[in-house]
Amino acid sequence: SYQRALTSFTEYFLSFIVKVEKTGVIIDGAALYYSLYYTSDPKLDQRCGGDYPGFKDEVCNFFKTLQDCEVTPYVFLDGGSDPDKRKTLVSRRKDTEEKAKTIAMTKPEDAVPKGCNVLPPLVKDVFIEILQEKDIMFEQCLGEADPVIVSAANQNQCAVLSIDKDFYIFEVHKGFLHLDNFEWKSKEDGKFPAKLYTRSKFCEHFKLDPALMPVFASIAGNDYSKLQDRGRFARESSSSGEYSIKRLDGMLSFLSKVNLDGLNDSQKRERALSEALKHARKKENQTFKLAIRKYVQPEKPSSKLPSWVRKKVEIGKLTTSVISVVDQKSMMPPVLVEDFSQRSSYTAAYRIRQYFYGLLTKDVQALLCNYVVCISILSVWYLSVQAPEGLRRRMFEEALQVQTSALENIPDQLKLPVCVTVLWFNNLKVGQKAETVLHTLLLWFVCDPNSPGYSCSQSFCDSVSNWQPQPHVAKAFSQWQRCMRQSLHLNQLLCSPLPEPQFHLLERDPPSPLGLRFPLLRWSPLVGSGRQKRKKRGGGRRTNRRKRSDY
Structure with missing residues (x-):
């Protein structure tokens, strides 16, 4: 591929080794959380909903290394996708769905096939939580982050850390650090090696x-265009590399010989x-000019959202899905690893999505009969003011068909998960074992077998830890996670009428009484073995839990 070939060029010939210390670095946030999740050792779960505590360990270790080496990180995250690259995104999604099917059919005791990576759906949410908890400077962009990253890098005279091939093309004054060669785990004497590429x-x-x-x-080929040259450039190359390298080498050789005398850059x-x-016997096409313009005149993204809503997106207090819905009238949810012969687990969260879309598209009247409530909620968008908490809570209750007044004695960390569980259970269809599934889920809210103070039956915890659920049970928990994610985003959209739960294990002083975990994690052999390895090398975490009687 173009990216692999271009990386080969730079890695072996055009980059040089540097020691990273006492500097600033602009980080492509999406590239970082993808890389950390996929390259973690031991491997993190992709089959059973995600290993978020393990992911937190990896992220925290990364930023701890930067801190030890006096490296100041600035993280930028993508917002809404560029509508001009929708075809590319749809194509990538189909490819990811095929990978998800492969992972779903892989036996639990077998490793995930090489190259079949599918990011669990809550990784970005967890990543943002960690950045906020650790006071890492970050910004969630309103659109593609690339233009903002390049601008910030040049203004602050920092290199860019990413895996995105576009940073080989942009003019970044201090260069581009590829994550594959950013050896942060090889820290020694307050520094670690990396490979730096410069366009010059x-x-x-x-x-x-x-x-x-x-x-x-x-x-050569990017998200917007690619010249189908039928091997013409490759045949003219003097390189001894594989076809993709020959093709790029031939293109570069051809472009270097074009007569440019007396011309300005345009x-x-x-x-x-x-x-x-x-040369390729192709007609001129506006697609190529559009692709060129994306590099020459990168436009910082904008949005039709009210300014205060945009601000909440930028500081990570609101999902970027609102941008896609409002500006592009569409949304592309993450691909799930599940049984593709059944209906998607996303159908379980359909009602919640209706309210989410209704708020953003100003169609709340289709959801609520109370005209006063409709107008009050819509004022959030029309007048850029926050609706009273009671009205926002009412909307949330309508969406999840719950009464939040019953949550008075529930810990804040559990209020939202309990509401989600009520909606999920009322629509659950797993036969006579529905109550057993519910009891198992609730026990995992309050029981941690690794905690010295847990009150659950030891024999029960041991039996569940080794239990492999039936497909319909695994499907039920997958549906719960979908409802949880969509409810989290609806809660954010309504300015958090309920406290927002944390999806990674929290350590506070005194220790947090509960960190939300997903039950499927404990049933995955991959995650189980990973936990043991982390414990042996000193990376495990232990937190005290409340007894069930406390609830």
Whole structure:
């Protein structure tokens, strides 16, 4: 592929080793949480909903290493996707669905096939929680983060840390650090090695005018365009590498020979693109010009959302899904690892999504008969003011069909999960064992076999820890997690009428009485073995839990 070939170019010839210490770094947040989850040792669960405590350990260790080396991180996260690359996103989603099917059919005792990575649905939410807890500077962008990252990197004179091939093309003054070569686990004497790439060195090596880098990206292949040259450039290459490398080498050689005398940068790009298309016997296409413009004039994303709502998105207090719904009238939820022969687990959260969409599309009247409540809730968007808490709570109760007044004696950490569980259980269809499934879920809310003070029966906990659920039971818990995620986002949209739970294990002084865990984690052999390994190397966590009688 283009990315693999370009990485090969830079890794072996055009990057140089640096020691990372006492500096700032601009981090592509999405690239980081993908990389940390997929490359964790031991491997984190992808089959059973996600290993969020294990993920937290990995993220905290990463930022602790940066702190020890006096590296100041600035994290930027993607918001809404670029509508111009929707076809690419749909294609990637289909590919991810195939990977999810492969993982779902893999036996629990077998490793996930290489290259079949599917990110669990709550990883981004957990990542943001950790950034907030650790006071890591971050911003959630309103659209694609790339333009904001490049601007911040050049303003602060920092390198960019990512895995995105586009940063080979952008002009980043201090260079690009690829996460695959960012060896933060090899810290020694307050520093660790990494490989730094600079665009200037790349252009110098291939004798390419820097103004033509966007042209190179547009014809080589990116999220917007790719020149179908039928092997013409590869055949003209003198490289001894594989086809993809020959193709890129041939393109770079061709572009370096285009006559650019007397032209400004814009004219250089027009001529180079025209010559490349002629060489490949293709007609000029606006798609390539659009792709070039994304690099030359990267536009910082904007949104139709009210300013105070945009601010909540930027500080991570509101999901970026609101941007997709309001600005693009669509939303693409994460791909799930589940039984694809059955209906999607997302159907369990359909009612909650209706309210989420209704609020954003100003169609609340279709959801509530009370006209006063409709107008009051809509004022959140029309007038940019926060509706009274009672009205926001009423909307949440309507969506989940619960009465929050019954939660008075429930710990704050559990209020939202309990509401979700009520909705989930009322719509649960797992036959006569429905109550057993419910009891198991509730016990995992309040019982931790690793805690010295837990009150659950030891024999019960041991038996459940080794239990492999039937497919319909696993499906039920997958549905619960979907309801939990959508309820979390609805709660954020309504300015948190209920306290927001934490999805990773919290350690406070005194220890937190409860950190929310998902029950499927304990039934996954992969996660179980991972926990034992972390404990042996000193990475495990133990927290005190309340007794069931406390609830």
